[in-house]
Amino acid sequence: MSTPYEKALAAIDAAHALDPKKIKAAGPAGAEEEVPYELHYANKMTAYLDKHISSSTSASSSDAGAASEALRLAVRAQHLRRWEVPRDGYPATKAGYHGWRNALKKRQAELARGMCAEAGYGEAEAERVAALVRKDGLLAGKGGGADPETQVLEDVACLVFLDDQFEEFERGYDEEKVVAILRKTWGKMSERGHELALQIPMGERPLELVKKALGG
Template sequence: MPIDKLTQAYNLIDQANAEDPNKEQIGNEFVAKELIYGKRMTDTLANFEPNASECLKLAARSQHICRWKIPRGNYPLDRIGYLKWREELKKFHAKKASEILETAGYSSEIIDRVAFLIQKKKLKKDEDTQTLEDVICLVFLNFYYPEFLIKHTDEKVIDILQKTWHKMSDKGHQMALQLSYSEKALELIKKAIS
């Protein structure tokens, strides 16, 4: 039986992300970081918005596609450098995803919409862009916040949490408060949103 287009696209995105030289330990094995990230995005989206459009599903899976190819260290370590890096990444991810979706046989309308979402255009105005941002924030809080917490000062963590919270919708906030956190992690979230 031939596989459907969405599955084919996921497979191609996963193949690209499996080349990530950066690994994360999951159980007893080391897995490419961006491969894990893509799957976490898909799972979180399915939980957060079960009726997500195909474009949104594709954008979520390819959100960080081949991210390691544009390292943060290539840009100045100040705020301007960070913003420039983020801007370049959005364009890069959109281009890379578009190439893969073309290979999978998607129409230009779908490809353009996925690129639009990956670049987070019209945040707070476009429902799918907002949902994608909520999912990105939820994946951060659920999987990456505990490690982030250890590496940074409370002030820095609170600042990042406030920025994260600001990008999310009310529905995103509700879901974020249902995640399980350590005592310290929850305490900083409460401080950030008070």
């Protein structure tokens, strides 16, 4: 009999599998195959979560150890049905971008909450997943009190951006803007996130931009 976690995870991945955008990626056997992009993204998120919580000489005790079911589900649900809310549905301005991102967070959180409730989780457990998807508690970190699991999720999202999206992303903007975005991304991450980011293989140009952003 499936557990609530297994049911919720299956529902999230079934939604990812509906993404019409397909990419070539390594399958379970290692061979390249065509997969829905959001399923590929979710796999990357889970892989970086596992790296994040693995033992490290520089990881704090709050970072190390097993991830909760709520964190694993929230990490998996970060882009839940995101393709249904395209960026071009909002103004091509900074305010429009933030409006789009905020709408996505709220929508994805509600979708995840519903899937968790339907899978058998209680109201408090389903809300915890939704709160993590919304990244509630992250801004408190500016004063040193960020929710530890929210910070892990933010780290993981930043790591996937740097590993899987940055090389393509940087080609679309001028150097000054890319460096500014990299600095902002770096500022969102914990020490453990920085440690993992510096291990990501990058091409010559992206690596040069990262070094400029870090002042190296």
